[in-house]
Amino acid sequence: MRDAYHEELDSIGDGLVEMARLVGSAIGRATTAMLDSDLKLAENVIEADQRVDELQHELEARAIALLARQQPVATDLRIVVTSLRMSADLERSGDLAQHVAKLARLRYPDRAVPSDLHATILEMGQLAQRLMAKAAEVIITKDVDLALQLEQDDDAMDLLHRTLFQHLMDDRWKHGIETAVDVTLLGRYYERFADHAVSVAKRVVYLVTGEHADELQVDVQPEIQAVSGAEGA
Amino acid sequence: MRDAYHEELDSIGDGLVEMARLVGSAIGRATTAMLDSDLKLAENVIEADQRVDELQHELEARAIALLARQQPVATDLRIVVTSLRMSADLERSGDLAQHVAKLARLRYPDRAVPSDLHATILEMGQLAQRLMAKAAEVIITKDVDLALQLEQDDDAMDLLHRTLFQHLMDDRWKHGIETAVDVTLLGRYYERFADHAVSVAKRVVYLVTGEHADELQVDVQPEIQAVSGAEGA
Structure with missing residues (x-):
């Protein structure tokens, strides 16, 4: 049997995994609410974020x-401090899922996403959910290889983001400015969500290897670089 | 004379103040670089963010x-943990200032911001800088009243953000989609920067009063609410 001390440490890890699962589910459901213009589901996601916030407070208090006490x-000290950081990433991811749901609610009964972008947004939502599921898995298994996989998934997210921006910048864009603004913000929300999932995985790598995985740092503003062809933005 | 222990605590506070000053200066200079299409200044801001990242690493190691050791x-424990959080806010603020500078560099020699929006963006930049200066002041003085002032300043930022979105949504918008995307992202960067400054101040309130200043919580997506007239997004 483990002692009380390590049980407390474990319970912090459990809290992180629960947060990751909740926000992973939230981004998936928010995407569905957005694409189907499902008001009830959107409100459900918006309300559910409160639980994520509570979990963060609980986790912080426990840490x-x-x-x-101990x-x-x-x-062990690094684990606790890093857990606080991870919980902040996860709490913020929950906010971003909530932002997607709020946009769905705001545009209801209209749809924020024009039909020719449905497939891209759906993929972004599914990828975001998958990234967060893997982040949860990394917390549980402390699998550094899996953590490095998240970087590749994040590259896929950048590609999708680029696709989104190419649509926006296409001269044939016919959905007007409001939709362009919505799609720009949506793209940003998914990109930031993915960043936080990668960040959680990177923090696990740091705990396991003792090294800051700065080479895992995600690119900023890939969308703008991609669209303009500028380098190293 | 203070003992070594409290000197270490103080030095963490000094680090936070230095970070806040650097990122406050960065957002001001990034705004100038953007409005004047000043490539050199933009690159200067982009490079300077490295120092902010270093400071965060140092501060984390020290904490x-x-x-x-102690x-x-x-x-005292709450101070140290909260300092870690504040340093994360400040590091992220530095990234956002850097994003503004990168957009300036990307569009150079063009200007990302059309002339009829110059005044609004200039005000957002100045307000962001002022908010961060006040956040630094709050760290130094632990003045709860000043911390509460930041909330009002943040309301002013929301108003400016709303103005920006009204321009975007105006049927007479004639600057095309690319500029709409740039302005949407810029608005988001300034809004988030302000959020982080408010967050830093809120954390000081928490340290002083022992209460989470959740009523200070900034609104999410005020821009979209404002434009559409939707409530409680």
């Missing part, structure tokens, strides 16, 4: 209590 | 060392 050093 | 409890 601080553990620091105060005064961990070395690896 | 973890302090936790390991094993603070109660208030």
Whole structure:
């Protein structure tokens, strides 16, 4: 049997996994709500984010209590501090899923996404959900190889984002400015969601290897680079 | 004379103030680079963000060392944990300033912002800089009233953001989709920058009062609400 101390550490890890599962589910459902213009589902996602926020508060309180009572050093200390960071990533991911759902609600009964972009947005939503599922898996297994896979998935997200922007910049764009603004923000939400999933995985790598996986750093503004052909933006 | 322990705590606070000053300066200069299409200044801002990232790493290392060596409890423990959070806000603010500068560089020698939006973007940049200066002041003085002021400043930012979106949605918009996308992203960068400044101030309130200043929570997606007239998005 594990001692109380390691049980507390484990329970922090469990909290992170639960948060990752909730926000992964949220981004998937928000995408469905958006594409189907499903108001009920959108409101459901919006309300459900409260649970993610609660989990973060609980996790923070538990981490601080553990620091105060057990005064961990070395690896255990790094685990606790890194967990706080991960919970912030996950909480923010929940906000981003909520943003997608709010856009669905705002445009209801219209659809924010024109039909020729449905497939791309659907893929972005599914990929975002998959990235977060893998991040949860990385928290559980501490599998560094799997963590590195997330980087490739994030490249796929960048490609999708690029596709989205190519549509926007196409002279044949006929959906007007409001939809262009919606699609721009949506693209940003999915991209940032993916960034946070990658960030969670990177933090696990840091815990396992002791090295900041800065080479895993995701590119910023790939959309704009891609569209304009500019390098190294 | 203060003991080594409190000197270490103070030095973490100093690091936060330095970060806040750097990112406040960065958003101001990035805005100038954007409005004047000043490539050199833009590149300067982009490079300077490295220092902010270094400061965050240093601060994190110092905080973890302090936790390991001094094993603070109660208030001191909360200060250290909250400092880690604040440094994450500030690091992210630096990224956002860098995004503005990168957009300036990308569009050079053109200007990303059409002349009829110059005044609004200039105000957003100045307000963002002022918000961050106040956040630095709040870290130094722990002045809760000043922290609450930031909320009002953030309302002003929301208003400016709304103005921006009204321009975008105006039927007379004549700057095309690319500029609409640029302006949408710019608006988002300034809004998020302001959110992080408010968040830093809120964390100080939490340290001083022991209460989460959730009523200070900034609105999400005010731009879209404002434009559409939807409530409670």
